[in-house]
Amino acid sequence: PHKYAVNPLKERIRDIRRALSHKQNMPADRRLELERELSTKQFDLEIAQSDRHKQEMVGRYHMVRFFEKQKASRSLKRAGKLVDAATAPSDIAIARQEYHVAEIDLNYATYFPLDLPYVSLYPKKKDNDGKVVQDNELMKQGVRGDQEMWHMVEECTANNTLENLRSGILTKDRSFPTTTLKKMPSNKGSNDNSAGLQGDVKKQKSMDEITAADDEDSDGGFFE
Secondary structure, three states, X not given: OHHHOOHHHHXXXXXXXXXXXXXXXXXXXXXXXXXXXXHHHHHHHHHHHHHHHHHHHHHHHHHXXXXXXXXXXXXXXXXXXXXXXXXXXXXXXXXXXXXXXXXXXXXXXXXXXXXXXOOOOOOEEEOOOOOEEEOHHHHHOOEOOOHHHHHHHHHHHHHOOHHHHHHOHHHOOOOOOOOOOOEOOOOOOOOOOHHHHHHHHOOOOOHHHHHHHHHHOOOOOOOO
């Protein structure tokens, strides 16, 4: 807590500015000393405010991130089993794409920038009783988290820069929507006939079914 205390810095900045307001009666070397200290304190204040904000975001979204990482991890394991079980070329292509989506989902929950409001991977809605539940209809449509951030996680996964994303280095000067849920891309990067792939999707267990199964056989607790 002391590490992120900003009030002492603010007080010192005010004192320096107050002193510099009378710089006409101040020796040049003293004025230069105070101006340098002011610049340093202002920089320290920015860092302290940023760190405190990051800690607030971590605390606020810790639970949802934890459970979504658990859920995404189970989905990734199941997708891996689909890859191992697939034999036909079209089935292999579909399984690999589903594995890729599951991998990015897990990295999304793990490396989403700590200083930004976390956007849940799994869309929610209120049922007739007013209880918040997973929106399976949107899940079937491929809705997952924030699209721009999801693709940025995908890019960072390929470039091995996920830690920089998590720390906020890569998003320092960028803003991201935090309320709109977007659809994830359909299968891509395969040389198989697209119509054939669409037909074979029905033969494969989809990522939506995998995710839905997670809610039925969850084996991870918060303190694992």
